[in-house]
Amino acid sequence: MLKVVLPDGSVKEFEKSVTPMDVAAGIGAGLAKATVAAVVSSDGCNSCNNEGQTVGVDFPLPENGTVTLRLLTKKDAESLDILRHSTAHLMARAVMRLFENVQLAFGPTVDNGFYYDLWMEHRLTEEDFPKIEAEMQNLIKLDEAFERLEIFQNEAVEILDNMGQSLKVEHVKEGLAAEEKVSFYRQGEFLDLCRGPHIPSPKFIGAFKLTSVAGAYWKGDSSKQQLQRLYGTAFFDKKELDEYLNRIEEAKKRDHRALGKKHELFAIDPRVGQGLVLWLPKGAIIRRQLELFIMEELTKRGYTSVNTPVIGSIELYKTSGHYPYYADSQFPPIKMQDGDEFLLRPMNCPHHVMVYSQKPHSYRDLPIRIAEFGCVHRFEQSGELNGMTRVRGFTQDDAHIFCTPEQVEEEFRSCIDMTLTVLKTMGFDDFEVRLSFRDWVSDKYVGKPENWKIAQASLEKVCREMNLPSLEIVEGEAAFYGPKADFVVKDCLGRRWQLGTVQLDYNLPSPERFNLEYVGPDNKPHTPVMIHRAPLGSFERFCGILIEHFAAAFPLWLAPEQVRILTVSEKFDDYAKQVEAKILERGIRVSCDLRGEKIGAKIREGRLDLVPYLAVVGAKESENGSVALRGRKEGELGEVPLDSFIAKLTEEIATRTL
């Protein structure tokens, strides 16, 4: 009796020997059609006793025991991953056939494809791709099975050594004891250390393409040697590959760097400096609207605003403990003739701590929430700069909350709530929340372990209670002073960026640092807890992501130009100006297109400029006191009385309609 655990978790029993295909046929038409192979794990049946072994469609399953079947189907992501990883093996094999002395590192799958890290003397360029792809096609034709081998560590070291794979030798020696087993996969002459699983035969690879080559460090350590990372992608069929490539092309059109230039939102000019953003008039309007929105929330939520300088005495950062941590990424200190040193601030926290310490505080005053749109500078490495999303000077919508330990959870919850409100208002629903905790081995963190434990526990508790989407805990990502909850969104190319952040801090206020105090009900001094938070993160990065999110078609409340009045001919210039003046009275951003162009041309330009509302005026409208309205989303809306148009605008702006 063979028990087969199916991909959906259900169990079927078979009396006699079956193949994965038989099983698939029994599950249902949908799966059976798409099934191309099955990946099996088992509890020790003799013919397939390896976890993750790949079994071809005709491979007989054992008669006894339990087998877990994973069917490879076109639709599920896991199957695609297996397909891609096998394609990566094929790619590495092709490279080894074409070039001398190739050392294999690792070749995992990534979001939309796979890569293989290789070390070799020849510098790969895109010119090599056709050659490698052709060789891969040849290998597919050979149709050699992927075969799994399990080998003891010492034997594995020997095999790898004989193959001259010294990177892998080092890896196996470091990672495993002599009596432990590792798995290899063989395909023809190609043999590599690999966890698997793989597709049974390369014939399942319907379409693949090498996409790029880049540098990457051995084991992600920039002090170690640099390898060549060859990227590619693969699909079950050509159509899917073409669709994917099309999607990438479309996505590139949303790139905030291209749209920022096209719509004159921002500029970065090397004559000013790398990574230093010039907000152009239209971009500055968007930023101003974001500021007003945040300020509104701050008022509602009991914050007070301050203004503090962008530089400070270096002693301030030494006391805070930031100085050594930011040594590599800050602009060098400014040394004065009398020996004083100042730092262009990389963060606002120490200034806000100083604001708190200007007078004694009672527990009755807490929490104190100090907010500032604080401009900070960090000297990021040139290769890390990226449009508006990674810059060297930026403004955080920052605030620091000083509260009692008892108030931490409520304050933290309120910060998360504000961040959610902000994201929701912008229509971001595809974001992840990352809880960044400390790594208990590392010594880069400050503060007492018990405080860390309390902080991390309360942080997680609140996040669980609030049911945040895609909550993920990442150890080793915490700030040096405390754990944090980060809100992460993807850009048009699928890269993840941290926007909002809420961070718990038991350390800066501590006696070892700034020794902040409040007087408790017991009339004794106590140390407050500090929360750092920024719902947007920074205006620069947020705006960059926002441009891509809306593809520069901003909702009315954010749009740099909200209404454009288009005249049918010069005869209606006076009426157009009257309309403009009336709309302007309400503080709405309106302009007139009085050029001697035909109305068709004006409409076209208004559409291309993504103006939310175009108001056409001619004989009829000037007579009736109306406009012929055209919405960016809705198209023609017909003739609307001016008053009701203005009411509509006012309402839509006030509610920040998306």
Add this chain to the structure above:
RNA sequence: GCUGUCGUAGCUCAGUCGGUAGAGCACGUCCUUGGUAAGGACGAGGUCGUGAGUUCGAUUCUCACCGACAGCUCCA
């Protein structure tokens, strides 16, 4: 910072196998006064990223620097 690719008009790009460059859009002037995605004519615009080298001659070849892009490393 590292590896690779790239840099021609305001923008998007073509081109020159070494003999100082062209298109479309945008811009300017004039004609056209037109009702929902491009009316027409003429014109102005470039030290071909910067600096050296090779050459009779370099935008083109070589090197260095600057900057951008992709990835790595690092971060809001």
